[in-house]
Amino acid sequence: MYNTDLPTRAELPGAGQLLRSTIIAALVAAGLLVTTILPAEYGIDPTGIGRILGLTQMGEIKTSLTKEASAEKPSPATAASEKPPAIQLPTDVATPEMAKRAQPDIKQTAAAQHTMTVKLKPGQAAEIKLAMRKGASVRYEWSTEGGGVNFDTHGDPVGAAKNFYHGYGKGRNKNADSGVLEAAFDGTHGWFWRNRSNAEVTVTLKTSGDYTNIKRVL
Numbered sequence: 001m002y003n004t005d006l007p008t009r010a011e012l013p014g015a016g017q018l019l020r021s022t023i024i025a026a027l028v029a030a031g032l033l034v035t036t037i038l039p040a041e042y043g044i045d046p047t048g049i050g051r052i053l054g055l056t057q058m059g060e061i062k063t064s065l066t067k068e069a070s071a072e073k074p075s076p077a078t079a080a081s082e083k084p085p086a087i088q089l090p091t092d093v094a095t096p097e098m099a100k101r102a103q104p105d106i107k108q109t110a111a112a113q114h115t116m117t118v119k120l121k122p123g124q125a126a127e128i129k130l131a132m133r134k135g136a137s138v139r140y141e142w143s144t145e146g147g148g149v150n151f152d153t154h155g156d157p158v159g160a161a162k163n164f165y166h167g168y169g170k171g172r173n174k175n176a177d178s179g180v181l182e183a184a185f186d187g188t189h190g191w192f193w194r195n196r197s198n199a200e201v202t203v204t205l206k207t208s209g210d211y212t213n214i215k216r217v218l
Helices: 015-042 049-053 055-072 076-081 096-102
Strands: 112-120 125-132 137-145 149-157 166-174 176-182 187-194 201-209 213-216
Touching (some): 015 049, 112 125, 112 187, 112 213, 137 187, 149 176, 166 176
Antiparallel strands (some): 112 201, 125 187, 125 213
């Protein structure tokens, strides 16, 4: 194997040569700094060479852009204290008129109201029914003159089976009753009265609510 010969002490550079090389390198670096780097980066051109080469103009542009960016950038304290402006919505967005226009037009039907009176001779019966949908409700009030009656409040669905019965309440020898009747199904719902006294009795019924028809069926 062949090994490269190591240089002899005589072939090595002396201290003077090293110092001279260092000085030359420093001078070259200083020359580049003054003639190219300072003009190109900072617009500083003490020798005028940078302007001839067009480097000074480049440095002046960079410096100007840096200053503009620094002026536009807020300081951390200022940025923390500033709050984004509140967004102003049009004043008519929340008005009742706008809310009504945004909602579909829903027509409301007024509640049905009726007052009916029946006269019952001794032993006679009567029945009044309301046509109602399931879940509909009716406020009612009835009272008697001349004596008490037996009553039965009940409902019949559409197409009811034989002997079907759904009661809401009943009583004997009552002079009045009131409350809210809520339909358990589609059909007719109402009151049956019978006069078990020896005198004529008048029953007055008042109804108000969600029903489509009222009729005496007996």
